[in-house]
Amino acid sequence: MMSINQLILRNLKKNLKNYYLYVFALIFSVALYFAFVTLQYDPAMDEAEGSIKGAAAIRAGSVLLIAIVTVFLVYANNLFIKRRSKEIGLFQLVGMTKHKIFGILSIENIILYFSSMLVGIFLGFASSKLIMMILIKIIGIEEVAELRFSNEAFVQTIVVFAVIYIIIMIMNGLFIRRQRILSLFQVSSTTEEKQIRVTKWQIVVGIFGLGLIAFGYYLSTELFSGNIVTMGALFLTMITILASVIIGTYLFYKGSISFLFNLIRNRNNGYLSINNVLSLSSIMFRMKSNALLLTVITVLSALAIGLLSLTYISYFSAEKTAEENIVYDYSIPNLNNAALFTEALEVADIDYTETTLDIVNVSANLSNIIQEMEGVELEFDVSMTNMVIASDGWVENLDLAESDTVFVNTNEAMMQFIRLKESGEILLSGETTSFELNYLGHEDVRVLPFRFANGGFPVAVVDETVYQQLKANLDPESQGEFRQHVGIDIENLDDLQEAEAIFQASGIGSWTAHESQLQVINNQKQSMGMMMFIAGFLGLTFLITSGCILYFKQMDEGEEEKASYTILRKLGFTREDLLNGIKVKQVFNFGIPLIVGISHGYFAVKSGWFFFGTELVYPMMIVIVLYALLYSIFGILSVLYYKKIIKEAL
């Protein structure tokens, strides 16, 4: 007679092969979480945390991480326990109580779970060193990473995963309670509820889902359009967007895809090609559970793409923003200070060019060319607003007639709220004289740092003679704090570091509005670094977990369908035939959530990207392409897995 302990041990050994997926999921999750928490508790982080209130960000990140890890582990456990339902039925058949079975499973699980956890913690510790080095490189903290094993991180990890363990055990308990001996005799494929018949209802459901998604997208474009002002309303709108897009996605999968597939299928009238057999009918067969899973994957992908895009947008834009904002290598709105700096440059034998401009504010009537945007309330009077003017002599390749004007110095974020017409008349007035000018459009040129041009408001370029007349007639009331601006560009890139040292040493930078572009870029990167790191970390986690979940699901399906492959091969389908069908299926399985996820991510990013940077398309494209590439690795892995199954099938 075998004792319970022996039974447990034997089971454990026998199941280790089945367990490897689960073990992998566990180790991966623990390592990820531990690495994250270790970084959180590392002293080297204090600087970063202090500088940008990164502590809150990192805490929010860790909550999100726990949520995703929990979902991931619960899913992996479910798959795993499903595979063992026969075994559980067998135990029951030989007279073991459900209580006892639960006991055996729990002990088995404890051994496995906590030993994987230790491995995970070790791996997490090792990788956190690596991550720290990357992080330091991004943020530019000079301190050398000297990671210590953090007890706090250790305890926190243990606590979090112990809680997850309890959740998993509750799920297992429920599963065993539901388990009937009968299931022993049923094929494993019937444990999953399946949706076979497609009803008219689904068309309605599918269209309703699409409607919800569209509504969510619409709301997202409204989010920062200026319509929604109070914090509460903003929050409410965000929740509504999230809910309607997520629910819409689920209904879309549940309804539309089944419906569409069914349409194709009915049209074939029984004559299904192998590709259809392996993709269409197989996906439809599991649409009910697939719909939920695909929704989870889609949301994860959208989140990851959104986070990574915003991150990359800010990083990518850091230099561009600084260049747009400062325009020159050095911006000094004071002639004396500028002279001090240029003298020092000359002493150091550094070549430079100096651009001295007078900052002239006039009163502008733009009511003819500013297009009213629905719902946007402008905070200035369009018929009488302050505007800086520039001479056409300052802009290369521009020679305007006396009656014309062109706008420059526009800023992307500002342009979200002001829409300019193609052409029209504007009126520029000094104290007494006024000029009516033809507005010819705006050009992507910068002449002045934003802060001297009313914070990114366009600058009107006029003919030199008009400029001189307005300058002579300026209204002292409407002039800003600074009347002159000296822009200094260093001729030779190699000299820039030396020039920067001189600038810092001179202390000119401590005056208001005296700025070095290099320093602004560095500040920007440093303050973005922490956010970038957290967003990047979470984004990658989402990518890997969603890929893994899909892959696991495919492994599961593959095992379930193995018998079908045997039949098909007996009927005379070759391995290639089957594999091609599988490839089509994987294109759907991985492709649909990817495309929908990209679309969701795009709208999410589009709604508020301008808070993060100045360039949307390029960074987002890069992120999407990279994401799709990394993501398809999981698709390829699953095809390889299927290849093995197909080979073994006969």
Next chain:
Amino acid sequence: METSIMIGIRKEDDDMPILEAHKIHKSYGNKFNRQEVLKGIDIQVDKGELVGIMGASGSGKTTLLNVLSSIDSVSQGKIRIEGKEFTNMKDKQLAEFRKHHLGFIFQDYNLLDTLTVKENIMLPLTIKKVPRIHAQKLFESVAKDLGIYEVKDKYPNEISGGQKQRTSAARAFVHEPSIIFADEPTGALDSKAASDLLNKLSDLNQRREATIVMVTHDPLAASYCNRVIFIKDGQIFTQLHKGEETRQTFFNDIIKTQGVLGGVNDEH
């Protein structure tokens, strides 16, 4: 393409058997632990024959059927179907061969859960790329013959065991293969459903001149055959021909022979 095959069969009807197996051996295991399951079997099956294979459990019936139907390879010997030898064909050629020449009926139905009855039956036609309209006709005729036309849009888990087995049979017949292999087709059916299926099979066998090789435990099923081959210890023990006998007397003969053969193969 089909018609040419059909014509080919007719022409050589008399002088060439559909299936010809010569001295086939099959062993499992490795050099050190070898079990010879088939020990030199010769079989010939003529066109239009319904042949039964019987023997004790473990005597090698399934193994024999698998090698005859190209699903498993022989260790030694040659097998020809319609004059084509396939014992040394490659994987891909074998698949090609199966899809044109063979049909299968299995004990546990082997239907795809994800496909409707109709889609299941039409699979062999899709593989052969039979034109749609023609495929539709073939399907209708075989589904009506087997009495499953009414359930054509149902899924396998929505129909009875007997209906599943008839679906499986329809799939084996639909593309008019040279020969159909059946491994205990009535094994999972009750006696009513079993005789139902057997009547349909022998009906199709006569009307379509389909050649069927069937492994069975069940003397009743065997009594529907023209000829029954008994296997013992990996060799042919004896053969019974039905000839002009009634099914009842043939059934009795089979029972007697089974008695001589002994119940279970003793394992050494």
